[in-house]
Each structure stands twice: as C-alpha cells, then as structure tokens.
Amino acid sequence: MSERFSEGFYKAIFEGCSDAIYVIDPQSSRILDANTRAWTDLGMSRERLLQHSVISLQQGVENEEHWAQIAEMIYSCHPQAFTFIGRHYHQHGTYFPVEVYTSVIEFEGQPLFLSIARNLDRTSSQREAFRTKDARLTYALNEAVDGLWDWTIDTGEVFFSPQLKRMLGYLPHEMEPTLETWSEAVHDSDRGRVMAALDEHLSGRDDSYSAEYQMRKRDGSYIWVRDRGRVCQRDEAGNPLRVVGMVHDITRSKGLEDQLREQASHDHLTGLLNRRAGYIHFSKQLSYALRYNQSLTVCLIDLDHFKNINDSFGHLAGDSVLKHFAGLMNITLRKSDSLMRWGGEEFLLLLPNTEVASAVKLIGQLKEKLADNPAELESGEQISYTFSAGLACCPLHSQALDALIKCADDALYTAKGSGRDTILVSDESGIEQPGLF
Known part of the structure; x- marks a missing residue:
C-alpha cells in the first residue's frame, strides 16, 4: 500500500468512525483535532470545537490541577486505555452521557492523548437496555441530579453513584466502596450528629434518615449537602440489611441562607x-x-x-x-x-x-x-x-x-x-x- 494511499485510508477511518475521536494536548487538555462525529455530537463547528479543552467540555473536570491528576492516571494505564463514563457538554447548554477510552500515542516525538468517546444517548443497545427495570435504575444512578448511595450493612460495602463521585470531584473508578469512605468525608464538627441520626433510623426510632452536613471533596474543600436515606431491606428479626439514600448539594442555598441571616442581623x-x-x-x-x-x-x-x-x-x-x-x-x-x-x-x-x-x-x-x-x-x-x-x-x-x-x-x-x-x-x-x- 503506497504512503499516499495509506494517508488517505487513515483519514477516511478517522472521519468515518461512528464514535467521536479527539486528539488532546496532555499538558493543557486543549483539543488539537477531532473528527466530524465529535463536533456533530457537541453541536459545534470544527473551528468552535478547537477553541475548547477537556476542562470546558467534560463535566466534573474542574481545573488545570484536576486535569493534571487525570493525565497522570492516563499515563499510568499505558499501554492500556484509560476508561471512564462521563458527560460531555453540548452547545445548547445540556450534557449527554459518554463512554470514553483514552490512550497515549506519540507523534513527531511528542506524547498525545487519543480519546474515543461513544455517545450513549445514540446507541441502540442503550435504548434496548432501558426496557428493563434494572437498566432504568442504572440510568437513574448515573444521570440523576442528586448523588445516590446503596449500603449493604453486613459487608460494609457502599455503592456510590457516578453523579455522587462527580459532585465530590472524583473520577468513576475512585472512592473506595466502604462506609469509612463516606464517614471520613463528613466534617469533624458534623460527624457525631450525622452518625447519631443514622443510628436513630437503623434502630427504628425514626422512620427515615435525614441530615445536613459539610462533606469533603477530592481537593480538600467542603460542600454542604442534604443527605436522606431509608432502610429498604430487613431480615426476619427486623434487623436492617440494606439502606439506600440520596445526597443533594445545597452549598448555594446554604450560602444564600447565611447571606440572608447576615443581612437580617x-x-x-x-x-x-x-x-x-x-x-x-x-x-x-x-x-x-x-x-x-x-x-x-x-x-x-x-x-x-x-x-x-x-x-x-x-x-x-x-x-x-x-x-x-x-x-x-x-x-x-x-x-x-x-x-x-x-x-x-x-x-x-x-x-x-x-x-x-x-x-x-x-x-x-x-x-x-x-x-x-x-x-x-x-x-x-x-x-x-x-x-x-x-x-x-x-x-x-x-x-x-x-x-x-x-x-x-x-x-x-x-x-x-x-x-x-x-x-x-x-x-x-x-x-x-x-x-x-
């Protein structure tokens, strides 16, 4: 196969791929190139897309420091692809779910990131999966505005939904699925009160668990959350086996509440x-x-x-x-x-x-x-x-x-x-x- 034909062949593959392909600068996260599917999925022109970076396109990637941590993980996975489920920004101001595979390639002596992003809203297999109850629950866990958790008491294992991880600045594969991961993230000044509220529900003295507290994010800062949960499974003796709940970020409303209180006094x-x-x-x-x-x-x-x-x-x-x-x-x-x-x-x-x-x-x-x-x-x-x-x-x-x-x-x-x-x-x-x- 001639060199000229080979170049055209690979260009055809690049443009004809049904998934979005991005070439990314590892240092700045800037988009260096992308195929037609990429800017079509995002509702942008090619010129508009090339003005963006991963930080501006990927929900949950907060700043340059956060991107540097992600880039380090991508390098550590090489030669395997770094995989995660995320959400990409659309020109209309909405987000859509994507499955992203990122590999490290070298071009003219410089390392580059090559990301292949599959739009999960477009896949027929995804639509088919939503016909089952479990798949609808999975979708809710991934796409709900609030973060969800599911605690199996006898094993101590806790499932944290992707949205909850994004809320706290974590990547999908991060956060150990244990109760300690959650309890240690609760602010020291709130932990005793929150654990007491949870115990009140587990013991049957309260119909449900509800608490407002400060929760530590991945970068060490804190957000205010409203956390609600309920026992959904008990054994024959009435002992709780499984608890599910929802965490909502109320930092903004807390700030407004404090501001109004300050203005009032x-x-x-x-x-x-x-x-x-x-x-x-x-x-x-x-x-x-x-x-x-x-x-x-x-x-x-x-x-x-x-x-x-x-x-x-x-x-x-x-x-x-x-x-x-x-x-x-x-x-x-x-x-x-x-x-x-x-x-x-x-x-x-x-x-x-x-x-x-x-x-x-x-x-x-x-x-x-x-x-x-x-x-x-x-x-x-x-x-x-x-x-x-x-x-x-x-x-x-x-x-x-x-x-x-x-x-x-x-x-x-x-x-x-x-x-x-x-x-x-x-x-x-x-x-x-x-x-x-």
Whole structure:
C-alpha cells in the first residue's frame, strides 16, 4: 500500500468512525483535532470545537490541577486505555452521557492523548437496555441530579453513584466502596450528629434518615449537602440489611441562607450588628453581668455635626465617614467589647466587666485615636470629625436593659447640648458623677 494511499485510508477511518475521536494536548487538555462525529455530537463547528479543552467540555473536570491528576492516571494505564463514563457538554447548554477510552500515542516525538468517546444517548443497545427495570435504575444512578448511595450493612460495602463521585470531584473508578469512605468525608464538627441520626433510623426510632452536613471533596474543600436515606431491606428479626439514600448539594442555598441571616442581623454599610440583633446581644451580655456580679458599661455615641458632612461633601462621603468610624473602633476596642450601629450616625458600645471610671478613660482614648486618624475620601481629601458619648453602668444606674439605654441616651443628649465632642456619665443613680470630660 503506497504512503499516499495509506494517508488517505487513515483519514477516511478517522472521519468515518461512528464514535467521536479527539486528539488532546496532555499538558493543557486543549483539543488539537477531532473528527466530524465529535463536533456533530457537541453541536459545534470544527473551528468552535478547537477553541475548547477537556476542562470546558467534560463535566466534573474542574481545573488545570484536576486535569493534571487525570493525565497522570492516563499515563499510568499505558499501554492500556484509560476508561471512564462521563458527560460531555453540548452547545445548547445540556450534557449527554459518554463512554470514553483514552490512550497515549506519540507523534513527531511528542506524547498525545487519543480519546474515543461513544455517545450513549445514540446507541441502540442503550435504548434496548432501558426496557428493563434494572437498566432504568442504572440510568437513574448515573444521570440523576442528586448523588445516590446503596449500603449493604453486613459487608460494609457502599455503592456510590457516578453523579455522587462527580459532585465530590472524583473520577468513576475512585472512592473506595466502604462506609469509612463516606464517614471520613463528613466534617469533624458534623460527624457525631450525622452518625447519631443514622443510628436513630437503623434502630427504628425514626422512620427515615435525614441530615445536613459539610462533606469533603477530592481537593480538600467542603460542600454542604442534604443527605436522606431509608432502610429498604430487613431480615426476619427486623434487623436492617440494606439502606439506600440520596445526597443533594445545597452549598448555594446554604450560602444564600447565611447571606440572608447576615443581612437580617448586620448593618449593610458598616458590617456591625444592627439595632434588632444588638438588643439580643445586649440582653445576653446583661444577663451574664448580673449572673457573675460584674459591671457592664453602656455607651451611646453620636457623631458630631454629621449633617454638615453630608451637606458639604455629599452622602457618599457621609457613608465613608460611618465606615471609617466603625473600622477604626473595631481595630482599637478590646476583643470583649461590642460596637453596633444603633441608627443613623448613632452607635451603641458595650463594655463588659468595666466600671464607669475605666469606661471614661477608654472612650477618651478612642477620641484621641479618632483625632489622629481622620477619614480619607476616594478623592484623597481628609475629613476630621468628633463624637459625643453618654454612659450608663450596670448595676450603678440600673439593672434593666431599657433603663440603661435611657440613662445613656439622656447623658448623650446633655453632652450634645453642652457643645458636643464631650463624654458625659448619667446622673440617674443619685450618686455624684464625674461630670464633663
């Protein structure tokens, strides 16, 4: 057979193959060449396909680091083909199941990967297999959005579905099929609670098993999952023999849940506790102080002439001043102290285990810190500002939350009326107070 005829012959085989063929760069996973079936299956043109890589086409291959691990496995299998069931991306935004065989070849002194991918949606044998119940179950285990598991209790063997493995970043042949593989992937802080929930169901005290917890992925990071299961087979004595369940990735919804919780309890501008959450925190601090017979000083702070800042520099500058104050106080205050935004330009500061004299000294230090560190706008312009403060102390002035706030608020009102930039302690106790500072 002549060399010219041989080249044409192999080209005809390449283009005439009923399965997709890809030539892949082992280093970058970039697609170097492919046959007509490949870009037809993907709904792309040849030019479009050659802009892709395995990372962008294969669901479950997350990044360059993950690809490097896969490439190492492909090399380790040589001269045998590396085989796995995966899902390829279609131009329309969907995925379809494929059976992929990848071999290492050498061309002009350079190693290349040659992958043959069979579209399982197109095979008549696959359609025929779906006519049986077991095959439909197999399809569900492979293609369900959620990851599925099947635990045989007496042997300790656990079947992990391909989708569950993909969810955790594993390849189809990875993850030892044992209970320990799962239990060790559960976050340390959740493991005891999760195992207790499972035991409640196995013992018959709960109708089903359900738990939300953090689960470790192949790369060491964690995702939040909702895990549900039920005993599907018992022996004559009622002892559980087999349990099946489903794992759903709820990381995104958990993130939104945490975000909503944060927004509900924190001021969006300064990141401090808002007034609603501040009341709850204040109540806990006050209960602690009363229980252990400790002083708790409450300080209401109001930024002086804040309206003038808004009028002179604009509301964005006013926002910058509020954020500057909160940030400066947070890095200056003690770890035990709590600063919260009470409303507008007013802040509430809790000083646990602190008597009045010590609190006055601390607030004075905060005023000095503020004088040395004016707010700086994006334009580079600096704004110097001051604050007034009113203080009340438990048990000196009151042991009730609302009464302490009123005492501090009255002292603040008097301080602002006395010229501002002032610290004043409440005189509601009937005890001679330190006066103006």
